[in-house]
Amino acid sequence: MADTLKPETKLSQWDALMLESLKAYGWPNDELISKVQAGNLPTDESKFHFEYTALTALANEEQDTFVQAVTNGYQIKYNTIRGIHSWILVALKQEAELILEPENEAVIAHLSEAEAKRLAFVLSFGWGVSPHEGEQDSDGRAAYKVAPVRA
Known part of the structure; x- marks a missing residue:
């Protein structure tokens, strides 16, 4: 998938996961920003057990960065394969297949x-999204593969 123009705002993988978990509440951007800045956040009951205090610190210490990430999107500074798997689960609400075969x-x-464009948008340098062989799922979505870009 062709690289789209990447955002200038960069978040750590963990901050991105926490932000996506809060976006799931459906709050408007300004409400999400004010809740995070105030630390007025729910207890995370997911398997990740997010402690949002670090996100609140980011939102207050780097206010412009946080506001830009919420309103205009962000790129993850450094992805891991498991982090990408987790991002797909948290942000796109789906359990993806994780392949941990060395070199593959x-x-x-x-x-x-x-969704594929959104994923390509947030991935850190060195990762790519491409169509993958396989059947569409029951919702008509195509298979995509996220993998390191190899020269």
Whole structure:
């Protein structure tokens, strides 16, 4: 998938996961920003057990960065294969296939074209999203492969 223009705002993988977990509440951007800055956040009951205090610190110490990440998107500074798998689960609400075979690490997920573009947008340098062989899922989403870009 062709690289889209990457955002200038960069977040750590963990901060991105916490932000995506909060976006799932459906709060408007300004409400999300104010809740995070105030530390007025729910207890995370997911398998990740996010402690949002670090995100609150980021939102207050680097306010412009946080506001830009919420309103205009972000790129993850450095991805790991397991982190990408987790991001797909948290942000796109789907369990992807994780392949940990040495020299062939990848994540396979069924995504809509918009989801694939969104994923490509947030990935750190060195990762790519490409169509993958396979059947569409029951929702008509195509298979995509996320893997390190090899020269």
